[in-house]
Amino acid sequence: MPSDEKYKIKDLNEWFNDIIFKAELIDVRYNLKGFTVFRPRSVFSISKMFRIYEDKFNETGHQQVMMPALIPEENFLKESDHIEGFTPEVFWVTKHGDEDFEQKYALRPTSETAFYYMFKYWVQSYRDLPLKTYQRANVFRFDSKATKPFIRGREFYWYESHNIFETLQEAVNQVYEDMQITEDMLHEEFGIPFIFFKRPQWDKFPGAVDTFAADTILDNGRILQLPSTHLLGTKFTETFDVKFKDKDDEMKYPFGTCYGPAISRIYGGMICVHGDSLGLRIPFDLAPVQIILVPLYFSDFDNTKLEAFCLDIAQDLDKLGYRVKIDDQTSKTPKERFSEYEMKGIPIRIEIGPKDIFSGTVVIFRRDLNEKKKVDVADIFDEIKLIESEFINNLRSQADEVFEEKIITVNNMDDLKEVIDDNLVARVPFCSIDMDGKNCFEELKAETKGGDIRGVRMDVKEVPEENDVCVVCKKKAQSIVYVGKSY
Ligand SMILES: [Zn+2]
Numbered sequence: 001m002p003s004d005e006k007y008k009i010k011d012l013n014e015w016f017n018d019i020i021f022k023a024e025l026i027d028v029r030y031n032l033k034g035f036t037v038f039r040p041r042s043v044f045s046i047s048k049m050f051r052i053y054e055d056k057f058n059e060t061g062h063q064q065v066m067m068p069a070l071i072p073e074e075n076f077l078k079e080s081d082h083i084e085g086f087t088p089e090v091f092w093v094t095k096h097g098d099e100d101f102e103q104k105y106a107l108r109p110t111s112e113t114a115f116y117y118m119f120k121y122w123v124q125s126y127r128d129l130p131l132k133t134y135q136r137a138n139v140f141r142f143d144s145k146a147t148k149p150f151i152r153g154r155e156f157y158w159y160e161s162h163n164i165f166e167t168l169q170e171a172v173n174q175v176y177e178d179m180q181i182t183e184d185m186l187h188e189e190f191g192i193p194f195i196f197f198k199r200p201q202w203d204k205f206p207g208a209v210d211t212f213a214a215d216t217i218l219d220n221g222r223i224l225q226l227p228s229t230h231l232l233g234t235k236f237t238e239t240f241d242v243k244f245k246d247k248d249d250e251m252k253y254p255f256g257t258c259y260g261p262a263i264s265r266i267y268g269g270m271i272c273v274h275g276d277s278l279g280l281r282i283p284f285d286l287a288p289v290q291i292i293l294v295p296l297y298f299s300d301f302d303n304t305k306l307e308a309f310c311l312d313i314a315q316d317l318d319k320l321g322y323r324v325k326i327d328d329q330t331s332k333t334p335k336e337r338f339s340e341y342e343m344k345g346i347p348i349r350i351e352i353g354p355k356d357i358f359s360g361t362v363v364i365f366r367r368d369l370n371e372k373k374k375v376d377v378a379d380i381f382d383e384i385k386l387i388e389s390e391f392i393n394n395l396r397s398q399a400d401e402v403f404e405e406k407i408i409t410v411n412n413m414d415d416l417k418e419v420i421d422d423n424l425v426a427r428v429p430f431c432s433i434d435m436d437g438k439n440c441f442e443e444l445k446a447e448t449k450g451g452d453i454r455g456v457r458m459d460v461k462e463v464p465e466e467n468d469v470c471v472v473c474k475k476k477a478q479s480i481v482y483v484g485k486s487y
Helices: 003-010 012-022 040-059 080-089 112-122 168-189 235-239 263-274 303-319 334-343 354-359 377-405 413-421 435-447
Strands: 070-072 091-096 099-107 131-140 155-165 195-198 210-217 223-233 255-259 291-295 324-326 348-352 361-366 371-376 407-409 425-430 452-457 479-484
Touching: 012 263, 040 131, 040 155, 040 168, 040 263, 112 131, 112 155, 112 235, 155 168, 155 263, 168 210, 168 223, 168 255, 168 377, 210 452, 210 479, 223 235, 223 263, 235 255, 263 377, 291 303, 291 334, 303 324, 303 348, 303 354, 303 377, 334 348, 348 377, 354 361, 361 377, 371 377, 377 407, 413 425, 413 435, 413 479, 425 435, 435 452
Parallel strands: 291 324, 291 348, 407 425
Antiparallel strands: 070 099, 091 099, 131 155, 155 255, 195 210, 195 452, 210 223, 223 255, 348 361, 361 371, 425 479, 452 479
16 A cells, blocks of 8 residues: 555545545535435446346346335334334425325335335235345435435435245345345445444344344444345234245245345445545446546647547447547646546546657556556557456455454453554454343443444354453353444
8 A cells, every 4th residue: 555545544534525526426515414416427336336236136036126215104103113213214204285194104214114015915825935126216314413425315325125035044044145245246346345244132223133234444443334134034024914825824924134235325435445545446347437548748749640549549449348538638737637537536547648659659557556557559458458357356455455454353441442542443252242231332332432343243153262251241252243433
């Protein structure tokens, strides 16, 4: 990492707020707090991410539906934990024109109570199961915490997948499939490192039996929650009277799961994870412009030759399917133009000057490594193919390295406090993530001034050492948990 990387570590907030505006990803001037206008450059990448995810859902046997955005209050009131958890955040629609509706309608904060209302009509027999569905939707939550574009908005864009199964084991398997999908998408495709945790019982999705969530760690040591998947058991199927006749003609309640990757938040996380002091670094596949050609005009040179030379290269790249642009900002210096394209995260820049026409070479700059290389014109396409194939792998391995460095193993409260004070994430022995560990959690949170227990790791099984005791109550530790502050 270059030393100027430190700028980002010093103040990720400032960097983020600055870059999303300068790179024209968002506009915050809309006159409604917590609601962001997404501009074409971010929408391009987010739409791509939606499509990549959608292919994955289809491949894994999910069927796409579209549910209404309004949910009648009577649906919402059915599941008590759910309503208790979500009510403070719900936007209610109460009127049409000047007339009050007979009942209120929730502007969906999540759609369990819409899907399960319909599942009772769609499922009668074991032959109708498993039922794996998803929808692409915008959802609305009145988050009282400080809003942040992409990361925490009062309206956000996600997929929500709702599935029901004959057996508990199949539902558990679905949770594992959701975790694998997250690995394939976030880590493999988008280069974002994370750990999948089983959340403590006091930190579950309202209405879930168990909650599992992916957390990434940002440069400032803060934890950002990414997709979560929930084992719902028969809670929602019982509440909504979704039943099926099994092979022995017995009526049973199916077991549910739900999974909610918020694409707009994943995009925000991706920007934080990959960006550097020069600005954005957008994965090659997701970049609105993948290759920018910068002709370097000279006043005593016939620049039409240069233009023709660039156009030839651009047309060939375009034919190969790349998204290419020729820079035409002739009033700016080359340095200004280079900085701008680096800031916007364009993966590849080709610089072409008059001399290059005679020598038959160009200079190629790649944003994954921030490196320049002189390349023969005949080799441009091979070089670009090579960079394309290495790009996400480089972003991913750089991000993985930073991520791993943020996790520190400790086994007592003093060291834990120090780790949290240093803006890092601690790995500590703890008594239990069941409800009987909640008192220890409260104390831990107070002692560390806001450190949160994220849960027990799901991707690798971690067991405490023989002599490990809970950092709070000193009883024999049952779990290894991760503690950090959230972004
Ligand atoms: Zn304890």
